[in-house]
Amino acid sequence: xxxxxxxxxxxxxxxxxxxxxxxxxxxxxxxxxxxxxx
Amino acid sequence: xxxxxxxxxxxxxxxxxxxxxxxxxxxxxxxxxxxxxxxxxxxxxxxxxxxxxxxxxxxxxxxxxxxxxxxxxxxxxxxxxxxxxxxxxxxxxxxxxxxxxxxxxxxxxxxxxxxxxxxxxxxxxxxxxxxxxxxxxxxxxxxxxxxxxxxxxxxxxxxxxxxxxxxxxxxxxxxxxxxxxxxxxxxxxxxxxxxxxxxxxxxxxxxxxxxxxxxxxxxxxxxxxxxxxxxxxxxxxxxxxxxxxxxxxxxxxxxxxxxxxxxxxxxxxxxxxxxxxxxxxxxxxxxxxxxxxxxxxxxxxxxxxxxxxxxxxxxxxxxxxxxxxxxxxxxxxxxxxxxxxxxxxxxxxxxxxxxxxxxxxxxxxxxxxxxxxxxxxxxxxxxxxxxxxxxxxxxxxxxxxxxxxxxxxxxxxxxxxxxxxxxxxxxxxxxxxxxxxxxxxxxxxxxxxxxxxxxxxxxxxxxxxxxxxxxxxxxxxxxxxxxxxxxxxxxxxxxxxxxxxxxxxxxxxxxxxxxxxxxxxxxxxxxxxxxxxxxxxxxxxxxxxxxxxxxxxxxxxxxxxxxxxxxxxxxxxxxxxxxxxxxxxxxxxxxxxxxxx
Numbered sequence: 001x002x003x004x005x006x007x008x009x010x011x012x013x014x015x016x017x018x019x020x021x022x023x024x025x026x027x028x029x030x031x032x033x034x035x036x037x038x
Numbered sequence: 039x040x041x042x043x044x045x046x047x048x049x050x051x052x053x054x055x056x057x058x059x060x061x062x063x064x065x066x067x068x069x070x071x072x073x074x075x076x077x078x079x080x081x082x083x084x085x086x087x088x089x090x091x092x093x094x095x096x097x098x099x100x101x102x103x104x105x106x107x108x109x110x111x112x113x114x115x116x117x118x119x120x121x122x123x124x125x126x127x128x129x130x131x132x133x134x135x136x137x138x139x140x141x142x143x144x145x146x147x148x149x150x151x152x153x154x155x156x157x158x159x160x161x162x163x164x165x166x167x168x169x170x171x172x173x174x175x176x177x178x179x180x181x182x183x184x185x186x187x188x189x190x191x192x193x194x195x196x197x198x199x200x201x202x203x204x205x206x207x208x209x210x211x212x213x214x215x216x217x218x219x220x221x222x223x224x225x226x227x228x229x230x231x232x233x234x235x236x237x238x239x240x241x242x243x244x245x246x247x248x249x250x251x252x253x254x255x256x257x258x259x260x261x262x263x264x265x266x267x268x269x270x271x272x273x274x275x276x277x278x279x280x281x282x283x284x285x286x287x288x289x290x291x292x293x294x295x296x297x298x299x300x301x302x303x304x305x306x307x308x309x310x311x312x313x314x315x316x317x318x319x320x321x322x323x324x325x326x327x328x329x330x331x332x333x334x335x336x337x338x339x340x341x342x343x344x345x346x347x348x349x350x351x352x353x354x355x356x357x358x359x360x361x362x363x364x365x366x367x368x369x370x371x372x373x374x375x376x377x378x379x380x381x382x383x384x385x386x387x388x389x390x391x392x393x394x395x396x397x398x399x400x401x402x403x404x405x406x407x408x409x410x411x412x413x414x415x416x417x418x419x420x421x422x423x424x425x426x427x428x429x430x431x432x433x434x435x436x437x438x439x440x441x442x443x444x445x446x447x448x449x450x451x452x453x454x455x456x457x458x459x460x461x462x463x464x465x466x467x468x469x470x471x472x473x474x475x476x477x478x479x480x481x482x483x484x485x486x487x488x489x490x491x492x493x494x495x496x497x498x499x500x501x502x503x504x505x506x507x508x509x510x511x512x513x514x515x516x517x518x519x520x521x522x523x524x525x526x527x528x529x530x531x532x533x534x535x536x537x538x539x540x541x542x543x544x545x546x547x548x549x550x551x552x553x554x555x556x557x558x559x560x561x562x563x564x565x566x567x568x569x570x571x572x573x574x575x576x577x578x579x580x581x582x583x584x585x586x587x588x589x590x591x592x593x594x595x596x597x598x599x600x601x602x603x604x605x606x607x608x609x610x611x612x613x614x615x616x617x618x619x620x621x622x623x624x625x626x627x628x629x630x631x632x633x634x635x
Contacts, residue, residue: 003471007471014479015483015484022510022513026506
């Protein structure tokens with residue numbers, strides 16, 4: 001189980017962080033921030 | 039202009055345009071001379087009256103042009119797309135030295151030959167009907183695109199030559215240098231075919247987003263500016279990708295037809311393999327297609343908000359609900375075919391338990407996708423509901439929900455395909471559990487990100503954010519697919535096979551999924567083509583040349599759907615004819631005692 005859960009948790013954290021960075025970069029390129037500021 | 043122009047005048051303008059083009063080429067000074075002479079030769083766009091539209095034999099001009107244009111487009115999409123993947127399959131065959139690929143590529147191109155003639159016939163009928171029913175529009179457009187129309191005709195001859203040598207020289211140009219020569223011909227055929235499509239796209243996009251003309255429609259003489267108009271590249275990209283998906287679906291239907299009529303296990307195995315490859319091509323092109331469509335729609339909005347709103351917020355919005363149903367049908371049938379195809383491997387049992395979950399997600403996303411925003415209701419229903427929007431389902435009617443749904447559908451289709459590819463393999467690397475964990479994490483994070491962007495930006499921000507968030511959604515999907523394929527190829531490097539794949543071991547009903555794919559694609563292209571053309575409303579050329587014919591109104595959606603459906607039935611009948619011709623071309627009758635010994 002350790003051989004599965006640990007890589008899953010680590011990969012999930014890395015992927016989520018990576019996608020968040022991607023979102024921020026793309027929104028910034030469009031002159032917007034990731035979090036809406038009305 | 040108050041009355042019909044004499045035919046000699048139109049002919050004179052066409053001749054003048056063609057002569058000018060040749061003269062410019064001869065002198066080699068395209069820019070200055072062309073501009074100078076063209077300004078002198080071109081007047082403003084004509085102002086027409088109903089009398090300028092000839093009525094011939096009581097035929098409805100719009101319906102005639104509509105059907106011929108649609109039939110031509112379907113066939114053209116097919117004959118332009120098939121050589122693209124025939125070329126790729128031939129290259130694969132050459133690299134792997136597996137003759138099955140070469141045979142399959144040849145069989146695909148064989149179907150194209152008859153379809154090619156029908157494409158040319160439909161193109162001729164379209165051109166004639168335009169000249170007969172809309173002479174002033176044709177004259178105006180040919181005045182601007184005279185050069186490109188001339189080169190189009192030359193390229194058409196070049197394409198015919200390439201296609202016929204490519205097809206009839208297939209068995210002659212085999213092995214070594216000859217094979218390279220044959221591949222070069224294939225490349226040439228595709229280059230010419232794609233250039234033809236780009237030219238024709240320029241003419242139609244000019245009618246939507248005119249360029250190279252002033253506000254009165256006076257042509258500046260710069261034909262490249264008219265070709266390179268605002269919507270040219272978005273249409274080019276969308277059509278190129280869509281044509282490949284469409285071509286894949288039509289040859290998939292051919293393989294299904296041959297599979298169902300096969301009499302030996304060998305034939306069934308061959309056509310099963312062919313159907314799988316056709317479906318694979320269709321899926322590969324189908325996955326990026328919604329993004330290309332979204333880009334096109336966004337560019338239409340960017341060019342003209344009025345056209346954009348007419349497109350998806352006005353009368354045509356309900357056709358997008360039908361579009362959603364049809365695209366959902368495409369995804370479901372493509373996935374269903376993959377699931378049935380897993381039966382070819384004895385190792386598929388390990389993955390079949392997951393199929394029901396994929397099906398549930400696909401159907402849920404499908405339902406979200408075709409949930410309308412504004413409902414068509416009677417007065418009583420409106421009163422009972424308190425407005426045209428459903429309180430619970432209404433929020434699913436806006437674009438962020440649709441974008442989220444389609445991205446999820448694409449990701450789960452990629453997952454189906456991953457299971458299919460894994461079905462007959464056993465990974466041998468020691469870190470297989472960790473690799474699978476990373477795959478699950480990748481999909482989970484990707485879906486979470488798509489949901490975050492769709493829900494947060496879709497419902498808690500303003501329109502600018504809603505639109506902007508669709509781009510990282512698309513990129514997330516592409517990253518998940520690319521990373522997953524890469525990771526899987528590493529996990530399964532040096533993998534063992536469960537057993538030989540049993541081609542032909544697939545239920546007959548899977549073949550009907552391939553038929554459904556072809557029919558849904560055809561109908562979808564017809565309806566969406568109508569929308570693209572229809573958003574010009576009462577303009578031949580938007581804001582430049584007004585349509586003053588008796589048909590200058592937007593027909594009801596039911597009427598439009600009927601016209602497209604009739605055209606789709608005619609097209610399908612012709613496709614069956616093409617399949618039949620391909621079938622009888624391989625049949626030999628040996629009449630006993632007929633010929634002298």
